[in-house]
Amino acid sequence: QVKLVESGGGSVQAGGSLRLSCAASTYTYSGYCMGWFRQAPGKEREEVATIYASDGITHYGDSVKGRFTISQDNAKNTLYLQMNSLKPEDTAMYFCAAVRGTWCPPLVQDFAYWGQGTQVTVSS
Numbered sequence: 001q002v003k004l005v006e007s008g009g010g011s012v013q014a015g016g017s018l019r020l021s022c023a024a025s026t027y028t029y030s031g032y033c034m035g036w037f038r039q040a041p042g043k044e045r046e047e048v049a050t051i052y053a054s055d056g057i058t059h060y061g062d063s064v065k066g067r068f069t070i071s072q073d074n075a076k077n078t079l080y081l082q083m084n085s086l087k088p089e090d091t092a093m094y095f096c097a098a099v100r101g102t103w104c105p106p107l108v109q110d111f112a113y114w115g116q117g118t119q120v121t122v123s124s
Contacts, residue, residue, distance in 0.1 A: 002026050002113040004096045009118030016086050016122070022079040022096030022115060029074040030054035033104035035111060036070060036081045038092035038120075048094070049081065050104040059104060063089070086122045093117040 003025035012018055020036065028034055035050035049060045049070035058070055069082040079096055097111035105111070 002028065002032070002098050004098060004113055004115035006094065006096045006115045006118040009094060009120045011121040011123065012086055014087055014122055014124050017082070017084045018086065018120060020081040020083070020094055020096075020118060020120075022081075024077045024079065024098065027077060028053075028079075028098055029072060029077075031102075032098050032100050033111075034070075034072060034079045035097045035104065036079070037095045037097055037108060037111075038090075039095070039117075040092040043092075045095070045108050047108060051079070052102075052104050057104065083120070086120075088122045088124045090120060091122050092120060094120050 005023045008020040033052050036048040037045050039045040047061050051058045051070045053072040067085045071080045095117045096115040098113040099111045
């Protein structure tokens with residue numbers, strides 16, 4: 001069982017930045033794929049970014065490429081999402097997720113462990 005707790009959400013104006021954090025209850029630097037997902041009202045949950053940290057492999061959703069950066073701190077068992085150049089369409093509940101394995105699966109439903117989420121609101 002992996003417990004995940006997100007923090008760092010809030011309200012920001014378009015063009016601003018936020019950094020989300022996700023504290024994991026166990027060591028997830030290797031043996032786990034970690035990811036950030038988001039869900040806006042009335043929409044399906046979508047991948048924002050994933051990382052398999054021990055191999056240095058990252059993947060980003062098309063809508064955030066070049067603006068968001070996912071990273072992981074081995075010593076702190078913490079996952080981060082640096083979000084720059086935020087847009088109103090980035091407004092959503094952001095979730096941290098994890099799945100044990102040797103690679104990052106492509107589907108949202110393949111992730112086994114989820115945090116409670118943190119709200120990000122971007123105003124124009």
